Each structure stands twice: as structure tokens, then as C-alpha cells.
Amino acid sequence: MPANDANPPAPLVALAGWLVPGAGYFLIGHRTRALVVGVSVIFLFVLGMLIAGVGVVEAPALGGAGTLVGRILAKPWFLGQVMTGPIGLICAMISQGVSDTYPAARSRLGEIGTLYTAVAGMLNLLAIIDASHRAATK
Amino acid sequence: MNLVLAYIPFLTPMPVWGYWPVLLFPLCAIVAIVYKSIKCSTMSQVPREATALFIWILIGMATAAAILVGVVKVMERV
Numbered sequence: 001m002p003a004n005d006a007n008p009p010a011p012l013v014a015l016a017g018w019l020v021p022g023a024g025y026f027l028i029g030h031r032t033r034a035l036v037v038g039v040s041v042i043f044l045f046v047l048g049m050l051i052a053g054v055g056v057v058e059a060p061a062l063g064g065a066g067t068l069v070g071r072i073l074a075k076p077w078f079l080g081q082v083m084t085g086p087i088g089l090i091c092a093m094i095s096q097g098v099s100d101t102y103p104a105a106r107s108r109l110g111e112i113g114t115l116y117t118a119v120a121g122m123l124n125l126l127a128i129i130d131a132s133h134r135a136a137t138k
Numbered sequence: 139m140n141l142v143l144a145y146i147p148f149l150t151p152m153p154v155w156g157y158w159p160v161l162l163f164p165l166c167a168i169v170a171i172v173y174k175s176i177k178c179s180t181m182s183q184v185p186r187e188a189t190a191l192f193i194w195i196l197i198g199m200a201t202a203a204a205i206l207v208g209v210v211k212v213m214e215r216v
Contacts, residue, residue, distance in 0.1 A: 037175050040171050040175075047164060050152060051152045051154070051161065053148060053149050053151055101149075107151065107155075108155075109155065110151065116165060119165065127172065
């Protein structure tokens with residue numbers, strides 16, 4: 001799909017791609033690419049939560065014992081999950097709210113759900129980098 | 139049957155314990171589609187390229203699984 005004449009700055013394209021998966025491509029005129037990437041990333045993230053429950057999206061505690069880096073590294077998958085954008089943050093908030101009633105699955109399905117959601121975020125990170133690079137070199 | 143009825147979408151794990159390896163297919167398919175959507179210069183190339191990549195990923199996974207099974211069998215004998 002050829003790009004249109006709009007030439008948004010690369011940081012704006014990156015931000016849009018994080019806020020809504022695929023939106024970075026949409027801003028630079030790659031609409032089919034935007035649709036395919038956006039739908040695929042969101043579908044993978046939602047499928048991960050359908051498989052294992054929203055509990056797999058666990059945000060690290062910002063307060064408490066230990067260093068902040070140590071607390072983040074205790075839940076490294078969240079670094080991938082948060083790259084899906086606000087959907088990842090909202091799911092982490094929901095997960096915290098329901099964690100007492102519905103704790104995260106610790107079985108193999110829990111691992112698969114975590115993998116799905118984190119891979120969705122990592123794929124979106126690739127898309128963000130590519131879209132902003134295309135915007136910068138246009 | 140009770141496990142299926144007890145399933146609450148997005149809250150409890152999906153009752154697919156018996157056939158979890160099938161879950162590899164959607165993951166590999168979407169990785170192939172998104173990766174090729176990023177790499178290909180035109181989107182018309184994506185279906186063919188993503189299908190080829192999807193098959194290669196599955197072949198790679200099957201090979202890795204076979205090697206690991208072999209390693210485990212050897213270690214069991216030692």
C-alpha cells in the first residue's frame with residue numbers, strides 16, 4: 001500500500017503505534033498494514049487472556065521492599081505486555097482488582113497465556129520501531 | 139463437562155488442558171503474519187511469505203521438540 005503525502009514526525013508515529021496497535025502505520029498512510037498489524041496484535045493479546053485469564057497480565061508493584069528495578073525484573077513478562085499500549089495497562093489494573101477471586105493461572109496454560117500476551121506486545125514494539133523508522137526516512 | 143461449564147472467559151483458564159499443543163498454531167500464524175507485514179515492501183506479498191514462514195516455524199519447532207525428546211531419552215538411560 002503506497003504511503004500518502006502526510007509526513008508526521010517519527011515520535012508521534014511511535015506514540016500512536018503504542019496507544020493503538022497499528023495506528024503508527026495508519027498515520028504514515030499504510031492503511032492495510034495498519035489494519036493487519038493492529039488486528040493481529042490485539043487478537044493475540046485477547047486470545048492470551050481468553051486462554052489463561054486476565055490474571056496473566058501482572059504489573060510489578062511500584063512500592064514495597066527491594067529496588068524498583070528488582071521489582072520490575074521479578075515480573076519481566078510485563079515489559080512485553082505493556083508494549084501493547086493502554087490495553088495492557090487497563091488489563092493489569094483489572095487483573096489487580098480480581099486477583100483475590102481469580103488468581104493468575106500457574107499451570108502450563110498460565111505460561112501459554114503469558115507468552116501470548118507478551119509476544120503480542122513484542123510484535124507491537126517491532127511495528128512501532130518500523131513505522132517510526134519509515135516516518136523518519138520518508 | 140463441569141470444567142467447561144465452570145469456564146468464565148477472561149477470568150478462569152480455558153479448559154484446553156488435553157490439547158494445549160494446538161495453541162502453538164495461532165501463535166506461530168500471528169507471529170508470521172505480523173513479521174511479514176513489517177518486512178514486506180508491499181502487502182500483496184504478505185499472504186505467500188507469511189504462509190512460508192508459518193510452515194518454517196512449525197518445522198523448526200517440531201525439530202527442536204524431536205531433539206529435546208532425544209536428549210531426554212539419552213539422559214534417562216545415563
